[in-house]
Amino acid sequence: MRIREKAFDVVFDIFIYLVMAFTLVITLYPFLNVLAISLNESVDTMRGGIHIIPRKFTLDNYREIFKYSNLTHAFLISVLRTVIGTLLSTVSTCMLAYALSRKEFIYRKFFTLVFVITMYVSGGLIPDYMNLRHLGLIGKFWVYILPGLINTYNMIIVRSFIDNLPYSLQESAKIDGANDFAIFRKIVMPLCKPVIATVALFVAVSQWNSWMDTYLYASSKPELSTLQYELMKVLTNTSAAQDASRIDPNSPLARRSFVSPQSIRMAITIVAAVPILVVYPFLQKYFVIGLTIGSVKE
Amino acid sequence: MNSQLELHRTVTTKSKISRHFRTLADQKYLLMMSVPFFIWVIIFRYLPLYGWTMAFQNYKPGKPIFEQEWVGLEHFKILFREQDFYIALRNTLAMSFLGITIGFVTPIVFALLLNEVRNMAFKKTVQTISYLPHFISWVIAASMITQMLSTDGGVVNDILMKVFGLERPVPFMSMPKAFWFIYIAADMWKEVGWYAIIHLAAITGVDQELYEAARVDGCGRLRKIWHVTLPGITPTLIVMLIMNIGWLMSVGFERQFLLGNHIVENYSRTIDLYALNYGISMARYSYGTAIGMFQSVVSIVLVIFANRLAKRIGSGQII
Incomplete structure (x- = not known):
């Protein structure tokens, strides 16, 4: 009996480790493969067989994509919207979450309801447009x-976090004569660092x-294009791009200057993912914190 | 007597109003921190709802609202006669169904197995890597997946040809009937690790004494999973399952838009994509709005129903 159990345990462990190894491989392989292709000479890539190590190493694909000034510009717009947004x-x-966390706030219930409803009802594509x-x-x-300024879900995460802080801190600050904004800035926000990191x-x-x-x-507006949008265009235009690749790759001129759409696509993918x-x-630990706070409170 | 009562009443309403204003003055900082966002939510989330009126008009851009031609339910009638609409509805429901079944079970199984890994460092590594794809955009994911499944140099076809001896590569991305499965496989590749986080958190919450008791009763590992872990996380599972039913109509169009192409269109076009094609690309604003409205109404009904159900079962409210 004991021996059978032990044997089963070992088999079960092996099974689990195989599943986990499989998960690791299928998760990581696409990243490594795309990276390898983006670093491989583009004509050589068309022969196939690139896995996780480039066969003929080159940075030409990256040079090529940044030759198009619109991609550099798109990169800047992506950075700008990420930082400002x-x-x-x-x-x-945080401001809204703090106001709505205060039990005595007169519109607390009303405002909360108005925001929560938006999680379930939306105008839809065309009315929004x-x-x-x-x-x-x-x-x-x-x-x-502006349209995405506040995400109700994020607001609820922050509010739940504030709800869990001891209220006595705020109370004593109030007795010392601090106003609500000062309490928010000097007492609540410093304590909220983990949840702020999560939401940010x-x-x-x-x-x-x-x-x-x-x-x-x-x-x-091409001047407002972002990196992801450029990649999306390359991705959905693959059929059109394949027509372009029918340029004879064997002519000496083509061999020198030709970069296949596949290599371009992979290079942009890497730049967008990096x-x-x-x-x-x-920072991955903060995501987990946020997710568990949200799920416990909801 | 009567006038006295009247007087008393006005005094109380007056004092109520003045008390209200006093509270407002007291809470002026809280108001400053919330009212701007209240205005924001009205402008960006509630004003568009007014656009639903377009569904009952022959909306022409640029004309004021009272000059628009009202057509009643005409667009809905057209919608329910359109064959393309039923194809879009079928695709939406099919992909939702795969999401609710395969997309629901896979993360649970993954979490249960991961929980059995005894080497903590390995467990942590696998978990951390498993939800990495969640954070990349669908554009990047679609780009990678298309590459993996491609006919020239894609690893899946390489394996099929070299290991399983297939003679020619399978053109996965241009097989209409394969689309639903590519869709769910892609979704699983990207989200399994992420969805599993919630299950793992629930598993940690299971009472450790129960495992001890089960061990004393002579349960092996599989039976511990079956009789202790699984029942321990069932409440969470039920809530999540019911919630998924609420989102039945909301598969969106991002994944279908990026993974699909005109060859597989008949299997990739969801209701959202249908609304997008007709509504914006073909500038049939009213028709597009009608589609969106139909979808919203069904969604709301489903969410309310799901919420009621969750409450009745006693697993807590979702909204």
Whole structure:
């Protein structure tokens, strides 16, 4: 009996480790593969067989994509919307969350309800578009920032966090004559650092990753294009790009200057993914904190 | 007597009003921190709801509202006669269904297995890496997935040809009937680790004494999972399952837009994508709004129903 149990345990462990190893491989392989292709000479890539190590190492693909000035510009717009959007969103979310966390606040219930309803009801694609057009935001940079200024879910996460802080701190500050804004800035915010980090990261990631607002509201303005949007265009134009690749790759001129759409696509993919990958290891713990606070309280 | 009562009443309402203003004055900082955002939510979230009126008009951009032609339910009638709409509805429901079944079970199984890993460092590593794809955009994910499944140099086809001896590569991305499964596979690749976080948190909350008791009763590991861990996280699971039913109509269009193409259109076009194509690309604003409105109404009904159900089962309210 005991021996059978032990044997089963070992088999079960092996099974689990195999599943986990499989998970690791299928998660990481695409990243490494795309990286390898982006670092491999583009004509050579078309022979196939590149896995995780480039066969003919080159940085030409990256040089090539940054030759197009619009991609450099798109990169800047992506950075700009991420920085400005994150700052404004985080500050707004925290202020609102603090006001709505105060039990004696006169509109606490009403405002909370008004915000929570928006989690379930929305105008939809076209009414939203029309509304932004009436507001004169179509084709403007602020269309990236203002419509998504506050995410109700993030606001609830911050509020739950504030609710869990001991209220006595705020009370004693009040007795000392501090006003509500001072309490918010000097007492509550410093204690909220972990949750602020969580929300700021949520917002930053979604700002960086967003392409749909560019597609819907700013596609006629090349100067507002973002990195993700450029990648989306390359991705959905693959069939058109394949026509372009029918240029004879064997002519000497082509061999020198030709960069295949595949290599371009992979290089842009890496450039668009790198900021996330850089931030990720340092800050992934905050995401988990945010997620568990949100799920416990909801 | 009567006038006295009247007087008393005005005094109380007056004092009520003055008390209200006094509270407002007391809370002026709280008001300054919230009223601007209240105005924001009205402008950006509630004003668009007014746009639903477009669904009952033949909306022409640039004309004031009272000059628009009202057509009643005409657009809805057209919608329910359109065959394309039913195809979009089928695709939406099919992909939602895969999401609720495969997309629901896979993270649970993953979390249960990960919880059995005894080497803590390895466990942490796997978990951390497993939710990495959650943070990259769908554009990047779609780009990577398309590359993995591609016919020239894609690793999946490489394996199929070299290991399983297939003679020619499978053109996954241009097989209409495969789209739903590519969709769910892509979704799982990106989100399994992320969804599993919640389950792992729930598993940590299971009473450790129960495991001890189970061990004394002679339960092996599998039976511990089945009789202790799984029942321990069932309340969370029920809430999540019911919530998913609420989102049945809301698969969106981002993934379908990025992974699909005109060859697989008949299987990739969801209601959102349908509304996008008709509403904005073809400038049929009223028709597009009608589609969106139909979807919203069904969604709201489903969410309310799901919420009621969750409450009745006693697993806590969602809203």
